[in-house]
Amino acid sequence: xxxxxxxxxxxxxxxxxxxxxxxxxxxxxxxxxxxxxxxxxxxxxxxxxxxxxxxxxxxxxxxxxxxxxxxxxxxxxxxxxxxxxxxxxxxxxxxxxxxxxxxxxxxxxxxx
Numbered sequence: 197x198x199x200x201x202x203x204x205x206x207x208x209x210x211x212x213x214x215x216x217x218x219x220x221x222x223x224x225x226x227x228x229x230x231x232x233x234x235x236x237x238x239x240x241x242x243x244x245x246x247x248x249x250x251x252x253x254x255x256x257x258x259x260x261x262x263x264x265x266x267x268x269x270x271x272x273x274x275x276x277x278x279x280x281x282x283x284x285x286x287x288x289x290x291x292x293x294x295x296x297x298x299x300x301x302x303x304x305x306x307x308x
Contacts, residue, residue, distance in 0.1 A: 198222040198297040205290060205302030208282055216277040216302060218292030226250075226270040232277045234288035235301075244290070245277060260286070282306045 204216040216232070232244040245266040247254045254266050265278040275292060282304075289301040 198294070200292040200294070200297060200299035202290060202292050202299045202302040205304045207305045207307065209308050210282060210284060210306055212282050212306070213278070213280045214282065214304060216279065216290055216304075218275045218299060220273045220275065220292070220294070223294070223297075225273040228294050230266075230268060230275040231293045232266060232275075232290060233293050233298075234286075234290045234304075236285070236288040239288075241291075242288070247275060279304070 199221045201219045202216060204214060206214060208214050227249055229246060229248050231246045233241050234244050235241050243257060244260055245254060245256045245264060247266045247268050251268045256264060263279065263281045268275045284306050287304060287306045289303050291301045292299045
């Protein structure tokens with residue numbers, strides 16, 4: 197079965213950095229575009245970023261463009277999200293997503 201396991205979240209001060217990782221299994225990872233999606237406290241889901249099957253193309257929400265970078269390693273079946281210049285409004289649970297499949301998420305708290 198499809199499994200997505202996120203890690204790397206935590207508490208960070210504004211302006212700091214975190215690197216999230218998602219370990220995927222149960223499907224042909226190298227044939228699948230992958231997304232990161234987040235949910236801030238009390239708010240709905242917000243798409244953050246997408247990367248294509250080989251990592252040639254990526255896209256970002258305007259709210260994170262220039263600060264976040266998505267990448268993937270098809271040899272390790274992982275997708276990462278490097279988050280720099282973090283802001284309090286980036287506080288959310290971050291999920292790895294493909295089609296209807298979701299991980300359990302990893303929480304990110306940006307606070308001084």
